Amino acid sequence: MDITSITPDETVYWTWGAFHLNATIVFTWGVMAVLTFGSWLITRRLSSGPQISRWENLLEMVVEFTQKQIRDISHQDPGQYLPFIGALFLFIAVSNILSVVPGFVSPTGSLSTTAALAICVFAGVPIYGIANEGLGHYLKHYIQPSIMMLPFNIIGELSRTLALAVRLFGNVMSGAKIGAILLAVTPLFFPVVMHLLGLLTGLIQAYIFAILATVYIASGTRARAKKEGAADAAEQEENA
Amino acid sequence: MESDALIGMISIATAGITIAVGSLGPSLGEGRAVSEALRGIAQQPDEAGTITRTLFVGLAMIESTAIYCFVVSMILIFANPFWKHFIS
Numbered sequence: 001m002d003i004t005s006i007t008p009d010e011t012v013y014w015t016w017g018a019f020h021l022n023a024t025i026v027f028t029w030g031v032m033a034v035l036t037f038g039s040w041l042i043t044r045r046l047s048s049g050p051q052i053s054r055w056e057n058l059l060e061m062v063v064e065f066t067q068k069q070i071r072d073i074s075h076q077d078p079g080q081y082l083p084f085i086g087a088l089f090l091f092i093a094v095s096n097i098l099s100v101v102p103g104f105v106s107p108t109g110s111l112s113t114t115a116a117l118a119i120c121v122f123a124g125v126p127i128y129g130i131a132n133e134g135l136g137h138y139l140k141h142y143i144q145p146s147i148m149m150l151p152f153n154i155i156g157e158l159s160r161t162l163a164l165a166v167r168l169f170g171n172v173m174s175g176a177k178i179g180a181i182l183l184a185v186t187p188l189f190f191p192v193v194m195h196l197l198g199l200l201t202g203l204i205q206a207y208i209f210a211i212l213a214t215v216y217i218a219s220g221t222r223a224r225a226k227k228e229g230a231a232d233a234a235e236q237e238e239n240a
Numbered sequence: 241m242e243s244d245a246l247i248g249m250i251s252i253a254t255a256g257i258t259i260a261v262g263s264l265g266p267s268l269g270e271g272r273a274v275s276e277a278l279r280g281i282a283q284q285p286d287e288a289g290t291i292t293r294t295l296f297v298g299l300a301m302i303e304s305t306a307i308y309c310f311v312v313s314m315i316l317i318f319a320n321p322f323w324k325h326f327i328s
Contacts, residue, residue: 005318006315006318006319072290072293163304166304166307166311167303170304170308170310170311171307173311173314174307174310174314177314204296205300208296211297212297215297
């Protein structure tokens with residue numbers, strides 16, 4: 001990333017009328033292609049015997065890890081959430097990890113990508129909520145614990161979407177930015193170290209984005225039963 | 241003084257103050273959260289997984305306030321709308 005630009009949206013490769021093909025779109029397509037082609041290549045010949053290929057083993061580990069985390073957090077069957085949460089996690093994780101590739105600009109370092117992902121979560125909460133317990137029960141969440149809380153619940157819903165988008169964007173952008181600044185100041189050693197730190201931060205951010213999406217969706221679907229663990233802590237934080 | 245010079249001066253100073261003040265509170269809060277989580281893990285090592293996961297989520301929540309300040313200071317320096325208005 002260039003030192004004077006804070007978003008890859010400004011790098012336009014190709015223009016056709018009102019349509020601008022900028023770096024964000026190109027690298028998003030790249031990540032999508034890597035994910036789709038990789039999964040197709042691995043799942044082409046699956047085996048259920050004792051001998052499985054190492055890539056199949058990797059994919060099974062990822063899916064099982066996601067399932068276990070969703071079950072731990074939402075205390076529900078992970079089946080219906082797995083495609084959505086897993087896709088969010090894999091897309092963010094892969095695009096953050098690929099940022100070590102020279103020339104690759106992570107699409108999550110652009111506010112438009114993260115806003116799109118956050119809006120998906122924003123839309124996913126009512127969709128899952130209504131599908132699971134009906135319109136009436138879902139709408140009743142908004143007037144809990146009393147009707148006075150209605151505006152605050154709506155504000156909370158909007159502000160957490162904004163927070164979700166800005167948090168991911170800020171973290172990824174700050175990593176790329178610090179790398180670019182250090183490259184100008186101390187060229188050889190420190191940028192590599194900061195890049196390694198950026199890998200760790202990127203994975204944690206992908207994990208956190210997926211967890212928060214799960215918490216929000218789970219809090220919209222459950223019938224206000226008290227849950228322990230991450231769900232409650234995150235909810236209290238979110239209301240603060 | 242020219243208005244664009246004034247805008248640039250105030251923007252840079254404000255960006256510095258923003259990131260300085262904005263990192264103070266969250267860093268204090270994060271230190272407190274981590275120390276409490278370590279105490280919890282030391283007392284109940286069996287619950288380390290749950291505590292660590294909750295800690296990460298909580299840290300992300302706390303950190304986001306510092307990230308907001310960082311984004312604001314980056315906008316002030318690199319994408320300042322008032323600056324662009326006077327340049328054009």
